[in-house]
Amino acid sequence: MVTTEPAPEFDLSGGDLCLDFINTLADRTGTPRESLTAYADLLEFARQAGRMPEPEVGELAAEAAADPAGASRVMVRAVRTREAMYRVFGAIARGEEPEDADLEALNAVLVEGLAKARLVRQDGSYRWSWAGDCSCLERPLWQVAHSAADLLASGRLDRVRVCDSATCEWLFLDESRNRSRRWCDMATCGNRAKARRHYERQKTALQVRESG
Numbered sequence: 001m002v003t004t005e006p007a008p009e010f011d012l013s014g015g016d017l018c019l020d021f022i023n024t025l026a027d028r029t030g031t032p033r034e035s036l037t038a039y040a041d042l043l044e045f046a047r048q049a050g051r052m053p054e055p056e057v058g059e060l061a062a063e064a065a066a067d068p069a070g071a072s073r074v075m076v077r078a079v080r081t082r083e084a085m086y087r088v089f090g091a092i093a094r095g096e097e098p099e100d101a102d103l104e105a106l107n108a109v110l111v112e113g114l115a116k117a118r119l120v121r122q123d124g125s126y127r128w129s130w131a132g133d134c135s136c137l138e139r140p141l142w143q144v145a146h147s148a149a150d151l152l153a154s155g156r157l158d159r160v161r162v163c164d165s166a167t168c169e170w171l172f173l174d175e176s177r178n179r180s181r182r183w184c185d186m187a188t189c190g191n192r193a194k195a196r197r198h199y200e201r202q203k204t205a206l207q208v209r210e211s212g
C-alpha cells in the first residue's frame with residue numbers, strides 16, 4: 001500500500017515570504033526539523049503562502065511527476081538557496097556583513113528568475129508572475145528569491161530579527177511599534193524562555209538557601 005506523507009503546515013509568521021521560506025527549517029541549532037523534503041512541499045509552501053493558485057500548483061505537480069529527476073534537482077537547489085538566504089538575513093539581523101558567496105548564490109537564482117518573469121495586471125494593479133508558457137519547476141524558488149531581493153532593497157532591513165531563543169533561529173520582521181519583538185512566536189519560544197528563566201531563578205534561590 002502506498003501511503004502519502006501529509007503535507008506540512010507551514011508557519012507563515014515571519015512577515016515576509018522569503019523569511020517564511022527560511023523558517024521552513026526549524027530549531028536550526030537544536031534538533032533541526034525540516035519541512036521541505038520533497039518537491040511537493042515546495043509547491044505546498046507556495047500555495048499556503050498565497051503565492052500560487054491551485055491550477056498552477058496542479059500544473060507544476062504534473063510536471064514534477066513527469067520529470068522526477070528534474071524535480072529533485074530543483075529541491076536540492078531550493079534548500080541550498082534557502083541556506084544561503086538564511087546566512088544573509090541572519091547576518092543582517094545580527095548587525096554583521098553577509099558573505100559575498102551567499103549573496104552571489106541568491107543573485108544567481110534571482111537573475112535566472114528575472115529572465116522568465118513578467119508583469120501581469122491584476123485587480124487594477126501589477127504583480128510579478130512566473131506563470132505562462134514556461135512550465136519551469138523552479139517557479140516557487142524564483143518567487144522566494146525575488147522576495148528576498150525586494151526585502152534586501154526595501155530599506156526595512158533594520159526590522160529583520162532573529163528569534164531570541166537559544167536554538168530556534170527563526171527570522172522575522174519586527175513590525176511592533178517600539179521594535180521590541182524578541183521571539184518568533186510568544187506562544188512557543190517566548191513561553192519556553194519564560195519557563196527557563198523561572199526554573200533558573202528557582203534553582204538559584206534553592207542553591208542560596210542550601211549554601212546558607
Ligand SMILES: [Zn+2]
Pocket residue numbers: 163164165168169170183184185189
Ligand atoms: Zn523562535
